[in-house]
Amino acid sequence: MSKSIWPKASSGRVASSLQAHMVLALAAGGLIYILAITGTLSVLNREFQRWEQPSAPEMTQISPEAAAKAAKAVFESETPSTTHLYINFPRPDLPRTVISTDTQAFFATETGEVGEAENFPWTQFLLDLHYYLHLPHILGLTVVGALGAILLGLSLSGFLAHPRIFRDAFTFRRGESRIAKADLHNRLSVWTAPFHISNALTGAILGLASVLAFAIAAVDFEGDTTKVFSPIFGEEAPMDETSSNISDIAKPIAYVQENYPDLTPTYYIHHDPGTAGQHISVIGWHSNRLIFGEYYNFNSNGEFEGVTGMSNGTLGQQIAGSIYNVHFGNWGGTWVKIAYVIFGAALSIITATGLRIYFARRRDQGRPAPILESMWSGLVWGTPSILAVCLVFSLALGWEGSSLVSTFWLGLCAIISVAGFRPSIDWSRLLQMSLTFSLVLIVVIHALTNSAHIMSAASWPISGAIIAIAILVGLKSFSKPKHSVPV
Amino acid sequence: MIQGLALSGFALISLACGIFMLQAAWRSKESRAKEILVGWGLVLAGLVFFSFKNGPEKGIALGLVGMAIFALAFLAWQYIQATPKAAKSTSERIAEVDRVNWTVILRRSLVFVMIAFVAGLAALSLSTGIFSLLNSVGAEHTTNLVTVMILFPLLWAGLAVIIGADKLLWRKSLITLGTGLIPLAYMMVGM
Numbered sequence: 001m002s003k004s005i006w007p008k009a010s011s012g013r014v015a016s017s018l019q020a021h022m023v024l025a026l027a028a029g030g031l032i033y034i035l036a037i038t039g040t041l042s043v044l045n046r047e048f049q050r051w052e053q054p055s056a057p058e059m060t061q062i063s064p065e066a067a068a069k070a071a072k073a074v075f076e077s078e079t080p081s082t083t084h085l086y087i088n089f090p091r092p093d094l095p096r097t098v099i100s101t102d103t104q105a106f107f108a109t110e111t112g113e114v115g116e117a118e119n120f121p122w123t124q125f126l127l128d129l130h131y132y133l134h135l136p137h138i139l140g141l142t143v144v145g146a147l148g149a150i151l152l153g154l155s156l157s158g159f160l161a162h163p164r165i166f167r168d169a170f171t172f173r174r175g176e177s178r179i180a181k182a183d184l185h186n187r188l189s190v191w192t193a194p195f196h197i198s199n200a201l202t203g204a205i206l207g208l209a210s211v212l213a214f215a216i217a218a219v220d221f222e223g224d225t226t227k228v229f230s231p232i233f234g235e236e237a238p239m240d241e242t243s244s245n246i247s248d249i250a251k252p253i254a255y256v257q258e259n260y261p262d263l264t265p266t267y268y269i270h271h272d273p274g275t276a277g278q279h280i281s282v283i284g285w286h287s288n289r290l291i292f293g294e295y296y297n298f299n300s301n302g303e304f305e306g307v308t309g310m311s312n313g314t315l316g317q318q319i320a321g322s323i324y325n326v327h328f329g330n331w332g333g334t335w336v337k338i339a340y341v342i343f344g345a346a347l348s349i350i351t352a353t354g355l356r357i358y359f360a361r362r363r364d365q366g367r368p369a370p371i372l373e374s375m376w377s378g379l380v381w382g383t384p385s386i387l388a389v390c391l392v393f394s395l396a397l398g399w400e401g402s403s404l405v406s407t408f409w410l411g412l413c414a415i416i417s418v419a420g421f422r423p424s425i426d427w428s429r430l431l432q433m434s435l436t437f438s439l440v441l442i443v444v445i446h447a448l449t450n451s452a453h454i455m456s457a458a459s460w461p462i463s464g465a466i467i468a469i470a471i472l473v474g475l476k477s478f479s480k481p482k483h484s485v486p487v
Numbered sequence: 488m489i490q491g492l493a494l495s496g497f498a499l500i501s502l503a504c505g506i507f508m509l510q511a512a513w514r515s516k517e518s519r520a521k522e523i524l525v526g527w528g529l530v531l532a533g534l535v536f537f538s539f540k541n542g543p544e545k546g547i548a549l550g551l552v553g554m555a556i557f558a559l560a561f562l563a564w565q566y567i568q569a570t571p572k573a574a575k576s577t578s579e580r581i582a583e584v585d586r587v588n589w590t591v592i593l594r595r596s597l598v599f600v601m602i603a604f605v606a607g608l609a610a611l612s613l614s615t616g617i618f619s620l621l622n623s624v625g626a627e628h629t630t631n632l633v634t635v636m637i638l639f640p641l642l643w644a645g646l647a648v649i650i651g652a653d654k655l656l657w658r659k660s661l662i663t664l665g666t667g668l669i670p671l672a673y674m675m676v677g678m
Contacts, residue, residue, distance in 0.1 A: 020651030027599050145640070146607055152644035153602075157651065170510040172562050174569035191558040194551040204640030212639055215615040216632070219674050220622055231628045288542035316629025320636075322544070332549060339552045342559065 145207020616670025
């Protein structure tokens, strides 16, 4: 056998990196797992929005006049007037027009009539869990950002701890042994590294941006945080609250459509409508870019004033404009979303198996931690189970907001506590069965409450996916080999 | 249209062949430097083809997604072909339930506080200091801001790894506090 081309790793570096990997995982593994699961589901948040409200009017596009008619009707229905008026234009994954203000949102029909109010309580609950862990917004964002930074640390220490990262890149043994679990953990970690490193980084950037802005503003801008971000996203025009008629809504939209035929308008923002200082931005999506879009800005007469520079401005603007899309995977259509779901599921598995390897190692060393191990099983399978239970309550009983938040956190804490008190029970299996049952119930309740839309494009893809997951989890719960360690 | 499809096709074929060559070379017990080079070359060619089709940034992102999917597919194929091995019975291995004393709990709590808070504050201080320094020498604002937005979590991650890896409490405390206090002193002098 010829000599290996791979450099030998220092055993001291490997040991200390493994130590760091373990410490970070123990410090934040549980919350990172919750973020991984909710992040995976959040990739499909637009699909879930459609599925929760399949009766909403759908269209592939809407004329500027129809969108303007609906937006004006919503604006005029509000007293006092909103300070912002928005139009969400239809897009492939959410083919609906939504008119929203500071306080409410309505669907618009293709002809510009105002339809039913937008309502997707479970998806909103899911997004709030992923963005903020249901904490107050700045605090929640910061905690989530900190978890992103720790996930980055886990990736870094994991790579440093792996002495044969390329050599073993395709070594994948199967089974219930610790080495098979380590293979699953390491192989998924290596091959999904571009995803989980970029996602941890972009998540941390999004989460920690507010805190960083406060610090920078305090040091360099006399506490004015708007001066930190306005060079990137554009400066708000000075307010002039003198009453005026709302300016022409259709004109800026039509301008973008006529002058930039390669762009897709995705969003319309009317600042301070009905005042002398009103101004407008239309966000246009650039199909071959990672940026969320470019702001096309108009004055109160609907005259084009220029772009903000997300597409052609400074490097900083273009990178900042790409962070959100890179994190959520909505830059490349359905196939990229499916890939992100696979990578997100892989990250969830990496997190779950990481702590299991730790517990298995402790057992092998004669230092078992059965209570903690059982609690970890409760968290791993309890998180998706309780998310599914929340969806059942939302569909069947119309629960939303704080009801769902308290159900999730109290339910998850209860599961983890009971798992700790009764470690002899196979919680993984029990919770897999519970998840299967809940998933079946979700599809049945959704079909019963939306019987006219069962086979609509808004319903069947998500219902079909839920059934497929129910079958997979159900099979897993029944196919567990005997005499194995908890999985 | 046809040119676009052809480019996508070439990109996918290059990526698949590249990953196939890499897995064959890495699974071999012998040194296969040439195959590894060709494998990486094909992966790179796949990224280039995607860039021609979808522009440099989106093309490379699509290429990385494709590479990961092909690698996972190869792993899944290997997983299906492998014979599962059952775990050994765990009951014989259990010697005693681990007990921790208060000193250990206190030490672990301190490490948690250092990772979750002190490292974050130190990284925040250093990032803000770097922004302030670059701002004072006239660096372009948006690029300066995005640089420290990226640097902040990376610094936090790096410090967290040092805290987790180093067994000496005084040394990791010194590194973390030094990282935070030096830029803080610089900013206080400048204010």
